[in-house]
Amino acid sequence: MQIKKSVEERIQNGDYRDWKGRKADGNKHGGIRAASLACVVEVLENMVFLSNATNFVAYFVSSMHYPPAESANMVTNFMGTSFLLTIFGGFISDSFLTRFTTFIIFCIIELLGLILLAIQAQNSKLQPAGNKRPSHGQAAILYTGLYSMATGVGGIKAALPAHGADQLDHSSQRLISAFFNWYFFSLCTGGFIAATVMVWIEENRGWNWGFKISAVALSLALFIFVVGFPFYRYKRPSGSPITRIFKVIASALRNRKGTRAEVMGQNASSGALRPNDKLRFLDKALVDDTMTAAEVDETKTFFSLLPIFASTIMMNCCLAQLQTFSVQQGNIMDRELHNFKIPTQSMSVFPLTIMLVSIPLYERFVHTFGTKISARLNIFQPLKRIGLGLALASGSMAVAALIEAKRRNAAENHVTLSVFWLVFQYLLLGVSDMLTLGGMLEFFYSEAPHSMRSMSTALSWCSTSMGFFLSSALVSVTNSVSRKFGREWLGGHDLNHARLDLFYTLLCVLNFINFLNYIYWAKRY
Numbered sequence: 001m002q003i004k005k006s007v008e009e010r011i012q013n014g015d016y017r018d019w020k021g022r023k024a025d026g027n028k029h030g031g032i033r034a035a036s037l038a039c040v041v042e043v044l045e046n047m048v049f050l051s052n053a054t055n056f057v058a059y060f061v062s063s064m065h066y067p068p069a070e071s072a073n074m075v076t077n078f079m080g081t082s083f084l085l086t087i088f089g090g091f092i093s094d095s096f097l098t099r100f101t102t103f104i105i106f107c108i109i110e111l112l113g114l115i116l117l118a119i120q121a122q123n124s125k126l127q128p129a130g131n132k133r134p135s136h137g138q139a140a141i142l143y144t145g146l147y148s149m150a151t152g153v154g155g156i157k158a159a160l161p162a163h164g165a166d167q168l169d170h171s172s173q174r175l176i177s178a179f180f181n182w183y184f185f186s187l188c189t190g191g192f193i194a195a196t197v198m199v200w201i202e203e204n205r206g207w208n209w210g211f212k213i214s215a216v217a218l219s220l221a222l223f224i225f226v227v228g229f230p231f232y233r234y235k236r237p238s239g240s241p242i243t244r245i246f247k248v249i250a251s252a253l254r255n256r257k258g259t260r261a262e263v264m265g266q267n268a269s270s271g272a273l274r275p276n277d278k279l280r281f282l283d284k285a286l287v288d289d290t291m292t293a294a295e296v297d298e299t300k301t302f303f304s305l306l307p308i309f310a311s312t313i314m315m316n317c318c319l320a321q322l323q324t325f326s327v328q329q330g331n332i333m334d335r336e337l338h339n340f341k342i343p344t345q346s347m348s349v350f351p352l353t354i355m356l357v358s359i360p361l362y363e364r365f366v367h368t369f370g371t372k373i374s375a376r377l378n379i380f381q382p383l384k385r386i387g388l389g390l391a392l393a394s395g396s397m398a399v400a401a402l403i404e405a406k407r408r409n410a411a412e413n414h415v416t417l418s419v420f421w422l423v424f425q426y427l428l429l430g431v432s433d434m435l436t437l438g439g440m441l442e443f444f445y446s447e448a449p450h451s452m453r454s455m456s457t458a459l460s461w462c463s464t465s466m467g468f469f470l471s472s473a474l475v476s477v478t479n480s481v482s483r484k485f486g487r488e489w490l491g492g493h494d495l496n497h498a499r500l501d502l503f504y505t506l507l508c509v510l511n512f513i514n515f516l517n518y519i520y521w522a523k524r525y
Contacts, residue, residue, distance in 0.1 A: 015450075016166070016233040024233035030167040035179055037228045038164025039186040044221035045107075045160070046190030048114070048214040049153055051198030053079055054348075057327075059207050063121065064142060065128050072324060076468055078150055083465030085154025090162075090458035092155065095240040099163035099454060100232060102155055107222045110152020114218060116145035118211035158458040165445050165453075166235050173446065177382075178363060180442040184434060185359040192352045199343050238451040241298065248299040251285035279303055298449040302456065304525065305444060309459045311518035312386065314511050315393040315436055316467020317474065319429055321400070321507075322348065324471070326422060328495055329407065333419040342419060350423045351430020358434070382443035383522045389436030390515045396428035397508035404501040411496045437464075478503055 016024040024030060053075065060071035093102040120126040120141050128134045134142060161183055168175050202210035279300045285291045326347070335342040403424060407417050440460040448456030475490055482489040482499070489499040 015236055015238075017236060018233065019229050029231055029233040031231075032168070034167035034228055034232050035164045036182075037224060038160055038167075039182050041221045041225045042160060042183060042186040043190045043193075044217045044224075045156055046187050047193045047198065048110075048190075048218050048221075049082070049149075049194075050191050051194035051202070051210065052114075052117075052149070052214060053082075054194065055199065055202050055210070058202075059121075063127055063207060064134055064138075065131055066133065073472070074146075076320070076324070076472055078146055080465045080468040081147065082150040082153040083157070083461040083468070085151055086158040086458035086461040086465075087154075087455065089155030089158035090455035091240070091242065093159045093162065093454035094237060094452055095242075096237050098234045098237065099159040099166065100229065100234055102159040102454075103163060103225060104222070106152045106155025106159070107218065107225070108152075110149050110156065111215060111218050111222065113145045113148025113150075113152060114211060114215045116141060116148065118208065118215055120145065121206075121208040121211050154461075157461050158454050161441055162445060162454045162457050163232075167233060174366075176446055177442055178366075180438060180445070181359055181363055183441065184438040185356065187437075188352050188355045188359070188434070192349065192356060195346045195348045195352060199346050203343060235450075241302075241449070241452045241455065244295050245299045245302065248282055248285045248291060248296055251288040251291050252282045255284045255287040256281070298451060301447065301449050302452060305447060305456060305459065307521040308383070308386070308443070308518075308525065309440075309463055311514060311521055312390070312436055312440060312463045313466045313470060314514040315390050315432060316464045317470045318393045318397055318467075318507055318511060319433055319464070320468045320471035321504075322426065322429060325490075325495075325500055325503075326400075326425065329404065329500070330419050330422055332411075332416075332495060333407065333422070334416045335419045347419065347422055347426050348430065351427045351433075354427060355430060355434045358431075382439040382446070383525065385435045385439035386443065387515070387518060387522060389432045389434070389439065390511070390518050392428055392432035392435065394508055394511035394515055396425050396432060397504050397511060399428060400425040401501045401504035401508060404504060408496060408501065474507075475503075478506065 016030070018024050018029050056075045056078065057071045060066045060074055066074065089102060089106060093099045097105070120138070126138055126141055128138060133139075161180070164183060165176055165179055168179055170176065198210060198213070201213065282296055282300055282303075285296050285299075286293060330347060403421050407421065410417050437460060440463065441457060444456040444459050445453055479488040479490055482502075487499075489503050
């Protein structure tokens with residue numbers, strides 16, 4: 001169901017205002033210049049988020065003296081909560097505030113959290129002495145700073161991409177697609193800086209410098225974003241979309257015995273935006289005079305997106321392994337390169353480099369040949385890209401299983417493999433993430449009702465959150481089941497006595513089944 005929005009687009013284009021509240025002028029407000037600021041800001045914001053997220057485990061263990069397992073769970077919960085809160089940020093952005101205002105508020109919240117963590121990292125009195133765990137007061141400071149950051153990240157990642165896309169002409173799908181490709185390029189650029197410069201600073205100059213630089217970088221991002229306020233165009237909030245969805249569902253249930261004639265009569269009188277044969281049960285809400293066809297259509301469209309969203313969670317479960325087991329693998333492999341010890345956290349440089357090169361090449365290819373090829377094969381559509389990303393996720397887990405089996409066999413013979421063997425799984429998962437997340441951002445924004453674009457775009461990040469939480473659940477279930485057959489696959493502290501290769505094989509199988517499930521829903525869309 002590829003949505004056509006001629007009438008809807010005319011409605012929403014008239015809904016944009018300038019900073020003084022007047023109707024936006026297409027010659028003065030919005031455009032590529034305004035959208036590009038969102039990409040510049042995202043470079044700095046993602047650098048700050050990832051540089052801290054990827055090294056929090058080391059900080060929690062070395063400075064705050066939490067056990068390694070607890071530290072890993074703290075990071076997983078932090079990242080999962082950050083992405084999960086994008087739904088909250090998207091709801092605020094769609095319902096009550098402009099996306100510009102939402103970004104400002106949540107960026108300040110993240111900045112305050114960073115400043116609090118920087119103060120704690122700088123002051124030894126706010127850190128535990130010796131090898132003791134943090135006191136209640138010290139832990140309160142840590143968690144307040146940590147989850148202020150998570151809250152800020154949630155609001156920023158929901159509002160910023162939608163704000164950037166709002167600046168562009170929605171009659172040009174190619175322009176919207178290009179924006180989300182370059183937005184993902186900005187994500188990767190921030191990740192690249194985090195995995196190289198910031199990792200080096202935090203390992204060689206200390207955590208207090210990492211937090212200070214992060215606070216300065218986020219302040220600069222806030223400044224750059226605010227500078228563009230005179231030539232942005234702003235979408236006015238349209239009230240709570242969740243409230244409207246519940247009203248439609250309640251009305252449909254209340255009028256479930258309504259006849260088709262009654263439904264068609266109300267549909268004609270209320271002026272439907274477009275025909276939509278999906279979820280016909282919801283049409284019965286139209287029997288109620290207080291319901292409009294636009295509200296029913298909005299609800300149908302949002303529910304139609306959910307199976308696609310659910311089909312991407314398993315891929316993000318694989319992505320979570322790069323923050324957990326892949327790091328543990330790297331720590332016990334040979335990381336020496338000409339007397340330089342490679343930080344395991346910097347292994348993500350390899351897929352990031354490929355993505356940073358491939359996105360400009362992809363845009364150039366599409367610009368040169370895309371119109372003819374896309375018209376015949378439709379290969380550049382978001383659903384196609386998401387499907388390819390999900391297929392690569394399954395392949396990456398198969399490769400990871402083979403490499404881990406090879407590493408274990410080498411360890412049994414007292415041989416330490418080079419950490420560069422992990423490049424294959426990092427590379428495949430990195431490209432999988434590029435195709436899936438990039439395709440999701442464009443798909444959910446383009447297909448969503450215009451009154452729910454921040455919330456719908458947030459589904460892309462929410463999928464990442466659920467993938468991290470699902471990973472934790474799968475580890476627990478796997479250990480529980482394998483324990484009954486003699487030995488936990490992922491038990492103990494020594495990977496050489498674990499069966500991580502079997503766990504990766506399980507993820508490969510689950511992802512393949514999920515890929516088939518995705519094909520089913522994508523064909524029905």
